Amino acid sequence: MARSLLESLGLFAAPFLAYALFLFYRARHPLVVGHWSRGAVFWLTLVGFSFVILGFVYAGLFGAAPSGVYVPAHMDHGRLTPGRFQ
Template identity: 35%
Template sequence: MIRPALTEVGIFLIPFAVYALFLVATRSGLMVQTSWPMHVIAKLALGSLLLVVVSFILLAHFSGAPPNSTYVPAHVENGKFVPGVEK
């Protein structure tokens, strides 16, 4: 469960990293407070949230089992563990 959570955090941080790279490329001072005005941070946060929502939608649409499939839960057959599968 930690990998999907970290993936979403990474997606959220993408716009901030791109803006930081832009500041480095233009030599505007990455650590200067005037390079990070509140309206820019708000736009970056809004863009980040939009990216996260789109990634959730794409994840729900393109992952998981096919429609009308049946899940057979994990069980024991002849003393051996058989993992759950989609059929």
């Protein structure tokens, strides 16, 4: 779960980091708020969300599917047995 969250955050942050590198390359300081116009932030946000959605689609289509039959979590002799694939 944490890995999926970190991957999604990384995909979302990628356009912002690329824009910051672009500002740095253009000899502008990327931490100055004036260089981040509302239009640029809007488009970077849309691109970031698009990357996250495409990442989910890619993981759903090409990710490793668990094999076997799913056995849901259940109580076994007073102990909780977690769900698993057999």
